[in-house]
Each structure stands twice: as structure tokens, then as C-alpha cells.
Amino acid sequence: MFALIDGNNFYCSCERVYRPELKQQPIIVLSNNDGCVISRSSEAKDIGIKMGVPYFQIQHLIQQRKLTVFSSNYELYADLSRRMMNTIASLVPAIEIYSIDECFADLHNLNNLHQLGHNIRNRIQQWVGIPTCVGIAPTRTLAKFCNHLAKRHRHHFNGVIVWTDWNSNIQQRALASTPVNEIWGIGHRIGQKLAAQGIHTALDFINAHTPTLRKQFGVVLERTQREMQGLPCSELIINEASRQHIVRSRSFGNIITSLDGLQAAISHHISAGAAKLRQQNSHAHIISVFIYTNRFRHDQSQYNGYQSIKLPQPSADTLTLNHIAQNLLRNIYRPGYEYKKCGIELSGIEPAQTFQQQDLLYPNQHNHRTKLMSAWDNITSRYGRNSIQLGSELQSNHWHMTRAQLSPCYTTQFLEILTI
DNA sequence: TCTGGGGTCCTAGGACCC
DNA sequence: TCTGGGGTCCTAGGACCC
Numbered sequence: 001m002f003a004l005i006d007g008n009n010f011y012c013s014c015e016r017v018y019r020p021e022l023k024q025q026p027i028i029v030l031s032n033n034d035g036c037v038i039s040r041s042s043e044a045k046d047i048g049i050k051m052g053v054p055y056f057q058i059q060h061l062i063q064q065r066k067l068t069v070f071s072s073n074y075e076l077y078a079d080l081s082r083r084m085m086n087t088i089a090s091l092v093p094a095i096e097i098y099s100i101d102e103c104f105a106d107l108h109n110l111n112n113l114h115q116l117g118h119n120i121r122n123r124i125q126q127w128v129g130i131p132t133c134v135g136i137a138p139t140r141t142l143a144k145f146c147n148h149l150a151k152r153h154r155h156h157f158n159g160v161i162v163w164t165d166w167n168s169n170i171q172q173r174a175l176a177s178t179p180v181n182e183i184w185g186i187g188h189r190i191g192q193k194l195a196a197q198g199i200h201t202a203l204d205f206i207n208a209h210t211p212t213l214r215k216q217f218g219v220v221l222e223r224t225q226r227e228m229q230g231l232p233c234s235e236l237i238i239n240e241a242s243r244q245h246i247v248r249s250r251s252f253g254n255i256i257t258s259l260d261g262l263q264a265a266i267s268h269h270i271s272a273g274a275a276k277l278r279q280q281n282s283h284a285h286i287i288s289v290f291i292y293t294n295r296f297r298h299d300q301s302q303y304n305g306y307q308s309i310k311l312p313q314p315s316a317d318t319l320t321l322n323h324i325a326q327n328l329l330r331n332i333y334r335p336g337y338e339y340k341k342c343g344i345e346l347s348g349i350e351p352a353q354t355f356q357q358q359d360l361l362y363p364n365q366h367n368h369r370t371k372l373m374s375a376w377d378n379i380t381s382r383y384g385r386n387s388i389q390l391g392s393e394l395q396s397n398h399w400h401m402t403r404a405q406l407s408p409c410y411t412t413q414f415l416e417i418l419t420i
Numbered sequence: 421t422c423t424g425g426g427g428t429c430c431t432a433g434g435a436c437c438c
Numbered sequence: 439t440c441t442g443g444g445g446t447c448c449t450a451g452g453a454c455c456c
Contacts (some may be wrong), residue, residue, distance in 0.1 A: 038424070072424085097454045099427095129425035220430065220453080244421040247426055296423055316447050334433090402422095 001107040001136060001164075002236070004143040005120055007081075008131045010101030011039035014080045017129040018410045018418055027098040030055055033251050033402050034071055071403035073400075079411045083128045091120050096236040102147075104140055105291050106236050117160035137163035140234050141227035144184040144335065145202070149174055158159060175203035175228075185224040190217060197256035202228065242280040242349070248273045249343020253402040255294070256339045261289060262329060265399040267392040269344045270325050272385075274318040276375055283314035284347025287321060289328040305332030314350060317369045318376065321346070322390060346405055 007013055011029040016022050026043035030036065036054045047065055049058055060069055081100045088097050092105040105120075107113060117134040124132050132156065135146025145159040163171070181191030183202055193216075194200075199208050206228045214222040223233040248269035256262055266289060277284055288308035295302065307328045315321055325344055380387055408416035 033422095033424070035422080035424050052423085054423040059422090101456080185454065189453065218430065229449095241428095243427075245427070249425070251424070294423090341424095 001110070001113060001138055002140050002143040003092070003107050003113075003117065003120070003134055003136045004098075004102060004106060004140070004147040005124075005132055005134050005152075006102035006147055007084060007124075008133060009039055009041050009152075010081075010130070010348065011070075011077055012041040013071060013130045014043075014077045015073075015407055016041075017080065018407070021067055022151035025068060026065060026252060027070065029070045029072050030405070032071060033253060034404055035251065038072065040287060040398075058069065061312060071406040073407050073409065075409045076407065078130060079409075080130060084124055084130055084132075087124050087127050088120055091116070091123065094236060094238050094412070096238060097240070104130060104143065104236055107136065113162050114160060117162065118158070121159050122266040128369065131159075133159045135161050135163075138230050139227040139232045140236075141184050141224055142230065145178070149178070172203060175206065176201050178202040183224065184299045185220065193217075209376050242351070243276070244311075244347070244349055246273045246276050246284070246346040246349070247343060248276075249290070249341060250397040250401060251341045251401070252339070254398055256396075256399055257335075257337070258396075259330070259335075260335050261396040261398045262333060262339060262342055264393050264396040265342050266323055266325050266329050266344060267390045269342070270322045271390055271393065272316050273322050273344055273346050274316055274373075275380070277316040277349070278373060281352045282349050283316050283352050284311070284321070285314045285350065286346070287308050287328070287345070288327050288345040289322055289332065289342070291329070291332060291339050291342040293337050297338075300338060303334055304339045305334065307332050308345075310348070314348070316352065317373055322392065326392070340355045372403055382419065 005291045012027050015027060015029065024040075024043065025041070026047055026049075028037050028044050028049060031038045031040040034055055037049060037053050037058070038052070040049050040051065044067065047061065047067075049061065054127065055069075058067075062069060077100060084101075085095065085097055085103055088103060088105060092110075094105060094106040096104040098104055107116065108137070110116060113136045114357060117136055121132050121134055124130055133147055133150040135143045135150055137143040137146050144161050146163050148317075150157050150159055150161040166174070177190075178201060180186055180194050180199055180202055181188065183205065186194070186205075194205065194208075199205050206225060208225065210222060213225055223242060226233050250265065250269070252261075252265070256265075286308060288306065290304070290306040292304050293302045309324060309328060311324065329342075376388055408418075410418050
């Protein structure tokens with residue numbers, strides 16, 4: 001058996017932990033640059049605020065309704081997430097952290113799952129202050145499904161649903177009342193294609209002809225169907241896998257036209273990406289750089305620049321990677337455009353300790369840099385991410401994000417600790 | 421005026437090998 | 439007229455997730 005535990009409206013709930021007066025109030029959290037809505041309290045949903053709408057389109061609601069708005073504070077959310085996961089881990093044999101706000105738990109050979117579900121919920125509420133819902137079922141997809149139902153009917157089920165506690169009659173009713181595109185793994189596109197064939201509900205889906213599904217949509221959807229039927233096709237992934245792609249990108253707070261501004265941003269992203277590579281003890285073979293103009297401005301000419309290069313030797317060295325990235329940037333930069341976003345991608349990632357083919361013409365010149373990079377990592381882990389920066393990062397701060405409604409980092413910054 | 425960021429997996433097809 | 443069989447690796451693109 002598996003459980004799926006997930007924080008309700010997670011970012012909003014995090015903001016409320018240290019602002020208890022906002023319970024029962026409509027609140028929202030915005031994406032980077034205060035762009036659009038990415039988390040809503042249930043009261044905010046009730047007044048009609050949709051997921052993903054641009055902030056500027058709902059500013060009238062804010063004046064009318066006393067809506068409270070937050071810029072996203074990932075430092076706070078990541079710390080509360082860590083506490084939530086540790087709390088869950090203290091109650092079950094193993095967990096798989098699936099995203100910042102949810103995890104799967106292994107419940108094999110445990111009894112009284114309903115009570116366990118409530119214990120998990122209550123302990124997270126008490127220790128961390130985040131409300132959650134719990135779905136428990138024989139497969140991960142069904143656990144997601146139960147969690148979904150527990151959220152939808154939170155007051156009826158008190159946040160916990162155990163699939164196997166239901167008789168088949170109730171199970172069928174639950175399946176029949178859920179649109180097929182609310183199943184985990186069925187998105188917009190496949191949902192539409194299924195609907196065109198008369199498969200509208202989760203019940204239709206589990207009764208659909210399996211070989212036909214397989215032929216049309218492939219093995220992924222077949223597995224989803226099997227899991228919905230109660231046949232496990234996936235297990236918990238306990239060890240955090242290393243990333244195979246690392247992307248760092250940002251929209252700018254302001255428009256950037258100059259190469260300088262882009263160079264500063266690219267240096268910053270490279271520095272973050274390279275640190276991530278080293279953190280997972282890996283090297284990248286391929287480095288890409290991209291720059292975009294604002295795709296929403298139909299009145300302006302658009303330009304998307306992208307260039308990628310394969311390195312002779314894989315690297316996790318900030319200086320080497322930045323040097324190459326800056327060359328790529330110079331290649332794709334075109335003056336005269338208003339740039340809105342840029343970023344980097346590191347791919348072709350492999351573990352650092354594997355044998356590396358040496359370059360015949362340029363024998364390994366990076367060894368002496370390894371010590372420099374580990375000193376770098378030690379300093380930043382002790383004094384903070386920005387305690388060391390590349391000089392080129394400091395050429396311009398024009399690209400930094402807008403975060404006008406940022407809450408304090410209550411749990412991670414001494415100067416911002418809550419005082420009464 | 422103002423519209424986020426970061427991932428995964430699978431498949432099909434081409435180039436190439438013996 | 440008739441043109442093998444079995445494989446690997448890589449890439450691009452599509453679908454999905456939070």
C-alpha cells in the first residue's frame with residue numbers, strides 16, 4: 001500500500017503559518033517577478049481567482065476584496081517542506097519526495113491505515129502548521145486519486161481516504177464522478193482524445209479496451225490504466241536521483257537591451273547551475289544558452305536566440321562553464337531587441353568519478369580548479385549563496401526579479417526570525 | 421505597463437555497426 | 439521477379455508532472 005500526502009494550497013499555507021490572522025482570508029502567492037497566480041487559498045478560489053492568471057488582471061479584486069498577496073518566497077517554502085517531509089518520515093518506513101509539497105509513503109505491512117493517515121495529518125498540522133490531505137491505496141496512481149478526492153471532499157472525509165476501506169459500489173461511484181483528465185498522468189491533450197472516443201470519466205477509463213489504449217497512446221497510458229485498476233506498475237523511488245538536465249532561467253524585472261545586462265544574468269545562472277552539478281557530484285558535457293524577447297508583446301519584433309555546444313571534456317567548473325556560456329551568448333546576441341528572459345541548460349550529465357576521455361591536444365587542465373570549487377562550495381554553504389559571485393555577475397543588477405510582496409524568511413535568516 | 425520556472429519519460433526515425 | 443537480421447546510439451518532439 002502507498003500513501004500520497006500533500007500540503008493543501010501549499011505556498012499559501014506556508015505564508016499563513018507565520019500570519020495566523022490570515023486564516024479564513026483569501027490570499028494568493030505569485031510566481032517569480034510577481035507575474036501570475038500560482039497558489040490560492042480556498043477563500044481566494046471561492047471569489048473566482050483562477051490558477052495562472054496574470055496578476056495585473058486581478059488587481060481590481062485586490063482593492064475590492066481585501067485579498068492579501070505574497071511574492072513567492074521559496075526559501076521559506078523549501079524549509080517548511082523539509083520539516084513536513086521529516087515529520088512524515090518519522091511515521092512510516094520510507095518516503096519518496098515527489099515535489100516541494102507532496103510525497104509518497106510506503107505503507108506495506110502496516111495495519112489500521114485509516115488511523116495512520118490521521119496520525120500523519122495531525123502531526124504535520126501540530127509540528128509544522130501545514131494542513132494536508134492523505135490518500136491511501138494499493139498503487140501510486142490510486143493513492144493520488146484518493147488524495148484528490150480527499151481534497152475535493154475535505155469536510156466530508158476529514159482529509160483522509162483509504163481506497164480499500166470502500167466497497168466496490170462506492171469505488172465505482174467515486175470513479176464515475178471524476179473526469180478522466182483528473183487522473184494523474186492524463187493531461188489536457190490525452191484527455192481530449194479520450195473524450196472524443198466517449199471516455200469521459202475515470203470509470204470509463206478503467207473499463208476501456210487495454211490493447212487499443214496501448215496502441216494509440218503507448219505504454220505510459222497503459223500503465224496508468226493498470227494502476228487505476230489496482231495493479232501496481234511503479235514503486236517508490238527512495239533515493240533522490242541525480243538530475244539529467246539542469247536549467248536555470250529567469251524573466252527579468254526590467255527589459256534588457258544591452259549585452260552587459262545579459263552577461264550578468266547568464267553568469268549568475270551558470271554559477272547556480274554549476275553549483276547544482278557539484279552538489280550532485282556530476283559533470284556536464286553540453287551547455288546551452290538562450291535569450292528571449294517578450295512573447296506577449298505583439299507590437300514588437302521578436303527574437304529567440306539559442307545555441308548549444310558540446311565540451312571536449314565534461315566540467316562542473318564555474319569559471320570554465322561561464323567562459324563558454326559567455327561565448328555562446330555573444331554569438332546569439334542581436335542588438336536592437338528588448339530582452340525579457342534568458343537562461344542556461346546543462347545536459348549530457350554524468351557522475352564525476354567515471355572515467356573521462358582526455359583531450360589529446362589539451363590535457364586536463366581542470367584538476368587544480370577542483371580545490372577552488374570545493375572551497376567555493378564550502379564558503380557559500382556557510383555564508384550563503386551570494387557570498388561569492390563572479391565579477392561578471394556584478395556588471396549589472398538590472399535583471400533582478402520584482403518581488404514587491406515578499407514575506408520574511410522566518411525560519412532561515414537570523415535577522416528575519418519572528419519576534420513577538 | 422504588467423503573463424513563472426524546473427523537471428521526467430517515451431517514441432520514432434536516422435545513422436551506423438556487424 | 440527475387441534484396442537479411444539484429445543491434446546501438448543519438449536527437450527531436452510530444453506528452454506529462456509540480
